[in-house]
Amino acid sequence: MSEAWSLHSQLERDTTSVGDLALSRVLAINDADYPWLILVPRRQGIVEIADLAAADAARLMEEIVLASRALKAVTACDKLNVAAIGNVVPQLHVHIVGRRKDDPLWPKPVWGRTPARPGEVAAFGWFVAAVRQALPVGPSA
């Protein structure tokens, strides 16, 4: 953990930063169909949840709970889908996706599809602002 952490270039390209929690950078994907957050622990070289130090793993769970509650509060989604997959982008990142029982893919998972259908920029801006307000985030370092 002496090496400096930086966000993987693909996550950088595909997301907007919401801000930083104590451990994780919070990112948002502009997906017209699914409100979608990603938590990225700011720890260099970590691929699996099981690679984290115990205190970081505990903190990640706290941040999953915070982000889940914020997403639910902001979107009134019916279900949260939470996953650490990382088969394409190896830097550990946790997806937190809000689902509705009338969304296009329900009840299938959202992963492994073709790219997101981006929503209207203004609507996404409101979403990011609402999540930022619902979470105790500071600015991304």
Added chain:
Amino acid sequence: MSEAWSLHSQLERDTTSVGDLALSRVLAINDADYPWLILVPRRQGIVEIADLAAADAARLMEEIVLASRALKAVTACDKLNVAAIGNVVPQLHVHIVGRRKDDPLWPKPVWGRTPARPGEVAAFGWFVAAVRQALPVGPSA
């Protein structure tokens, strides 16, 4: 938490019990292509990770780490995929799936496909026994 917990009937039908950790029942799916564990916190009426009491959420993370390491030790998989989806079976359950870079679906996720292709019963028995030995599980209550 006064109400008695019981395993959801679909999880009961589709899996074999490995044993109980402090919080979660550990289940295994007989899938010929993917070594597959499921953790089910033994708490009645919980749907989302964010519904858990803070101490239970912390314990769930510890058990995700334990099960991830056991699965990796037993299978030498290249990547772990961890997810709480629950769009079909609402009882909170966490999938922990071992992936190989030459497996049939790589790098796509395994969820939302047609049912598992069951492997040979004897091989699955060895897998369950190995996981049981790699985890500090007691018998399922």
